Amino acid sequence: MFSATYAHNESARTALKLDFSGLVTYYQLPLSMSELQLQTAIKGLNGSIKSLFHWADAGGFICSSNRAFFLQRLLWLLWLTLFAATAPARAAEANLTASTDVSNEGYFVLSWQSDTDADELLLQQANSTDFNETIDRSVSEAGAVTITGLGDGDYYFRLTNSGQTISESIHVAVQHHSLARAGSFFLLGLVLFSILIITILTGNRRTVS
Amino acid sequence: MQEIALSPSVALIILVIFGLVWIAFGYLLGRSNKTLEDYMLAGRNVGLAFATATAMATWVTSNTTMTAPQVTYELGVWGMVGYSLGAVGLLLFAPLAKRIKQLLPHGFTSGDFIRERYGVVAWRVFLVISLFYAFGWLISLGMAGGILVNALSGIPYHVGMTTILVVCVSYTLLGGLKAVIATDFVQTIIIITGVIFIAYLVIQNVGFEQMHTDLQTERPMLLDLLFPAAIMFLFNNLLFGVGEIFHSNVWWSRAFAFRQDTGARAYFIAGLFWLPIPIVAGFIALAAPSLGINVPSSDMVGPLVSGRILGTTGAIVVFIVVFSALASSLDSLLAATADLITQDIYRGHINPGASDEKCFRAGRIIILLLGLTTWILCVPRLTTLASLLYFTGAFVASAIWPIVFGLYYKWASGTAATLAMLSGTCLGLLAYFTIGYYVAAVASCAVSLLVIVLVSKIENKTFDFDELSRGDKAL
Structure with missing residues (x-):
């Protein structure tokens, strides 16, 4: 599973969420690019995908005020999404x-x-x-x-x-066994032990006498 | 990474030194073995000090020093207390040992008693149970050797397991029961001294309050007196221990080997001395969470915690103590199982007319074969020590009543004993697989009791104990 979540600051009106588990769940373009700030939560990317993501990150995507440039980066991220979707087994290290x-x-x-x-x-x-x-x-x-x-x-x-x-x-x-079951076995053991003691003591006394 | 308390070279040096000492012991003592009775039963003349030491050392097995911490780590305080109830088996065997010596002064094995008392069918069922248990215990001891060496020094499991098996097979082969009892005496002194030393160091190094807080936070059930599985374990372990001792030829052969009137006292004293050892051994497992030790397999917890708390010196002491405990049980079990196979399988089934001399030779070959078979079965390391050991609980607990009633009461019949052992084992195994290892012995024991009483009452036969004397003379 891979997810990347992008959010605005406190005045954010919209957000983008990418889900790399197989499907893009939803995305929506931010209205004000200059205010865009990035928060990422990355789970289980292998080395190559992680480096690509970092490159996209470092390429100005998050800071750009150019909508066209942003869309280009977004498509790049979508490609990454599909790439990850075709190789789910590589998602976890x-x-x-x-x-x-x-x-x-x-x-x-x-x-x-x-x-x-x-x-x-x-x-x-x-x-x-x-x-x-x-x-x-x-x-x-x-x-x-x-x-x-x-x-x-x-x-x-x-x-x-x-x-x-x-x-x-x-x-x-x-889910531990119930105390009723535990108590039953405890009681059974106690009874068996008592019978054993009595049997040995009685048997011993008889043979001695 | 798994922490290594001892360098592999130090561990190897200890293994080699102690191994050579035990083998030399075996060689020296074996030279005075002239007859089959000397070899199998140490001349039937073992005194109180040696008798007590061998009973205690044999019962302080690698299971006591390694499975007690495992059970504590899994089942908490009740696990520790429950394991120490294994002493009850030794205490209750005290009167039985006296009775055995009275009834069969010339007996060799527990199989002799079952055959004379209950007949051939019950004898064969008993042999299957007894041999199954013996192999289960042998494998657990072999595995424990490998795990111990691996946990403390990082030496691969197979190397440690092989070395310990080779050492024990060698000196048992050379010296017979005499060597076993003599090494047990030395090993008892080492075990008691070592355990006291470890207890002292643990008290010095571990903060009880910190342990309690960490357990309460991370492992609350280990301190919970209403821990269901642990409650079930208490009497299960007690009855398992009773079943192990009552049926196994390890204890019967000693009852035959001890002097008249020595057996009862020796077993009683050994039981009292044994009682606190699992408490001390188990307690250290509770320190694992506080010390931040990751325990890969719970049967490694004892050596891992000891190594961490006690440092290199402590690790050396633990290594020697557990190695001694391991050897003292492995040799006894090898000797007693070889006796059982020699007397009950070889002489009883394969070559009934075999002379003592032939049995003497056969016994040595059987020890070698037993060692080899144990090694083969230890190689895959199929399960944890406790799971393996308590699996045999279903078998041995079914033999408690046939032994006790057979020794003291005339009404117990052969058919009843056979059915009791079979049904007890089956139901015990069912409980093992459907509920857990901590109920197998209780279930087996309960069913076995019902069946032996009911069937005996239906058959309404009376056994003449004089038949045992006549059979004994024929032995």
């Missing part, structure tokens, strides 16, 4: 997977393989897809980590490299 989608014990294994040099690879854990609040773990390029001790809930994970997201986010739900 790292492949992050979980050992299970639903865990009944609050533990599972996350594993990944990254095909780029990672300067500062982090595994981020969050409770929502927006990753506003995260628990970050510094990890290696190819590896795995066992997450344990989580309570009931939905958990999202993704990998970042030097602050840039390089994997799709994945979701694991934790």
Whole structure:
């Protein structure tokens, strides 16, 4: 998934959003180019596409007050959109997977393989897809980590490299066994243990006597 | 990156030194083995100190030092407590050891008892269960060796696993049970001293408050006393431990080898000494989140945390302790399983007229083959230690009642024992796959109890314990 979002400053009346996941969702030309400011959120571009984007960025697109020049750049970005759409597998630099989608014990294994040099690879854990609040773990390029001790809930994970997201986010739900089931097995174990003690003590006393 | 606490060269030097010491021990002690009884049962004359040490060292396995932290890391405080309930198996086996020695003073294996008590069909089912468990344990020990060496020094898994297997097979092959018990004695001293030292360093280095805060924030369930899977695990582990000890020839062969009246005391004392060890070993796993350690596979958590907290010196101590624990169990299991195969498969099925001398030779070949088979099965590293170990829980827990009722009560019948073991194993496996590893033993044990009582009552047979004495004399 790749997305690039362009927005005005506070007085913006319109915006452009490009979605590189396969389709251009919508775009609309800004009315006042001179006020245009750029905010980008880039997910999972491979090296070549990223450099092209940077070139387009540096070519004056965001600062230009020339509408024709802007349209030219816009077409260039649309071409990039289509290019990315034809190669979705290249969208993520790292492949992050979980050992299970639903865990009944609050533990599972996350594993990944990254095909780029990672300067500062982090595994981020969050409770929502927006990753506003995260628990970050510094990890290696190819590896795995066992997450344990989580309570009931939905958990999202993704990998970042030097602050840039390089994997799709994945979701694991934790749904612990019910306490009724746990209590039943506990009780069953206790009863079996008690019978065992009584059996051995009684048997021992009989054989001694 | 995975952190390496020991340089590979240091780890290799430790492996080579200890390996050579154990093999030399095996060679020296093996020279005095003259008969099959010397080789298999150390002359049936083991005293209290050695008996206690070997019982404890064998039960302090790599599973105690590596699976206890794994279970704590996965199931929290209850996991740690639950693992220590494994001591109950040793404590409850104390009276059984006395009874075994009374009933079968000339017995060699647990298979001998089942055959004489329940007949051939039950004996064969028992052998399948027993051998399956033995291989499960052997593989877990071999894997633990590879994981330990890899986690602490970065030496590839296969190198560490192969080295440890070669060392243990060599000295067991050379010295038989005498070497096993003698090395167990030394290994017990190393394990107890090492664990006390590690506990001291952990208390010095880890802030309890920080650990608690981090666990509460990142892993709240590890501190939750109402953690459902952990609650289910408590009695499951207790019954699994009981099943392991009650059925396995590792413990029966020691009951035969210990002097009269030594077995009960030795097992009781060993159980008491063993009880706190999983608590100490498991506790350090709780420090992993505070230390920011990424644990790739939860069975690596023990060595990884130890290496980080304790530095190079600590890592060396951990390495030696776990290597000793590993060797003390691997050798015992190799010897006891080889005895079971020699006595119950080779002499019992393949060559019934085999002389003691032939069995002596066969026993050595069997140890070699066991080592080789274990190595082959360890190579793929199919699963984690706990998953592998508790998979066997479904098998061993089904044998608890046939053993206990068979030793003390006349009404338990052969058909009932056979059906109890089969049904218990099947239902235990079903529970393992449908619910989790932490219920397999409880389910197996419950079904086995129902079946053995019901079928025995329906059959209404009475066993004459004098038959055991007559069978024992024939052994």
